[in-house]
Amino acid sequence: MVLHIELPLLGGHILMGTDAPKEMGFTLTQGNTMHIQLEPDSKEEAQRLFDELSIDGKIEMPIQDMFWGAYYGSFTDKYGINWMINFQNRNQ
Template sequence: MKFNPYLNFPGTAEDAFNFYKSVFGGDFLMVQRFKNMPDADKLPPGVAQMIMHISLPLNNDTILMGSDAPAQMGFKVIAGNNNYISVSPDSREQADMLFNGLSAGGQVEMPIADTFWGAYFGSFTDKFGTKWMINFQQS
């Protein structure tokens, strides 16, 4: 199981990650824009070019990940809600166990389910206010 920091930005993810890349070096593993998701034609104006997901390896064990959380889609990024702990479990069963256990008494943002990007994913805020993402990448 791996743990990685996940950062949200109010439309500045690309600038932030280009800055981080200039400091840490390396190459992005993935850059996905909102325009690449299903039903992208229904996105609010100004969102299509924003970053849906970006990842930059920091070392062999840690990947810095992030995305834009557009106000046009109802998000409000403020200090304290722009950080997640992203957990990459070893199996769907472990993903379910972690999601169900950690989200108990908290608030689910996205129920754990298969996604269009090929992962089994869910996100929530636990009962102590910590934000989590469970992301089992299926092979």
């Protein structure tokens, strides 16, 4: 089991992974085995990405300020792709 893993890529991008065990209520369904996470440079860009990409999709968590200090939301788009939008204000 892997809680979280990060692989830094070029240009400041990070490929992230996490597990989804059945013991935690996850059921393997074709297409739900990954999420794409975007980390934009501003709260406004995070909101724009969330609003545009989630059109006709299913919002899992509305984008909002979170207890860990990020502006975060998640959804499945109209094509079945899972997304997480996370703006972390690193200037605080």
